[in-house]
Amino acid sequence: MKEVVLHVYDVTNSDSEKTNNTILQINRIFKDRIGLGGIFHSAVQVYGEEEWSFGFCENGSGVFSCPVSKNPMYTYRERIVLGETECTIATVNRILRELSRDWPGHSYDLLSRNCNHFCDVLCDRLGVPKLPGWVNRFANAGDTAVVVAENTAVKFRQAKTEIVNASRVAYRFMAGLTSKNQASQESPGEQNRGSPTFQGTWFKNVVSAGAKPSTSGSTPSQEADDAPPLQRQQSAEQPIRL
Numbered sequence: 001m002k003e004v005v006l007h008v009y010d011v012t013n014s015d016s017e018k019t020n021n022t023i024l025q026i027n028r029i030f031k032d033r034i035g036l037g038g039i040f041h042s043a044v045q046v047y048g049e050e051e052w053s054f055g056f057c058e059n060g061s062g063v064f065s066c067p068v069s070k071n072p073m074y075t076y077r078e079r080i081v082l083g084e085t086e087c088t089i090a091t092v093n094r095i096l097r098e099l100s101r102d103w104p105g106h107s108y109d110l111l112s113r114n115c116n117h118f119c120d121v122l123c124d125r126l127g128v129p130k131l132p133g134w135v136n137r138f139a140n141a142g143d144t145a146v147v148v149a150e151n152t153a154v155k156f157r158q159a160k161t162e163i164v165n166a167s168r169v170a171y172r173f174m175a176g177l178t179s180k181n182q183a184s185q186e187s188p189g190e191q192n193r194g195s196p197t198f199q200g201t202w203f204k205n206v207v208s209a210g211a212k213p214s215t216s217g218s219t220p221s222q223e224a225d226d227a228p229p230l231q232r233q234q235s236a237e238q239p240i241r242l
Helices: 016-032 090-101 116-124 153-160 160-182 196-208
Strands: 001-009 040-045 051-054 063-067 075-085
Touching: 001 016, 001 116, 016 075, 040 116, 051 116, 090 116, 090 153
Parallel strands: none
Antiparallel strands: 001 040, 001 075, 040 051, 051 063
8 A cells, every 4th residue: 555645736837926926816715715726736646756747748748747846837835645555566657657648748728638637537547536626626617517515605705705806817817828728729819818708607617616526757668667656857848737
């Protein structure tokens, strides 16, 4: 049995200090005060001192590793012990090889296939519980099959003004990221900035998300099955998104 640990970061990889501060504010209000969620990056540690995650790159696998809690592009938040796996080192390396093939960097999508979705799949393969629902709740805001937390309404009333104001900022930020992801395929005039109706629906689904768990450089070689999964180092095309 080996402990499986989730490492969570605030997504502060923007070149703009203002944007990074906005994200930290969103996370403080929605996660720390309200308990709903925020904008987070996550990675999974099992065996050794490396954490594994997923992000965008134009070529090759989006699966990568870095030293535990040391991802230089984000602000480290916390570690969460998810449980213990019965998988051996060899099995873990095989799983990582398979996921590396199944998760190419170009398949990254902010809302439907991000680092948190990858970690959910990895945890499922390791036989441990998936990520806490708050980690990926903003991406799952469109999921209609949600379980509403009993105390959400009470917390909402207690901080209604803060939530509404923060939701507007969060929506604009998420819509902006989505537009940037599409920028390579659309002209600036064609980018979807989102309608007021969609904004209202998006925030309604965030609040409705309750406590539901989210759904969902090279990988270890065949010859290294019995070694800890430590080989992958960050490259020039290191994934930089959520």
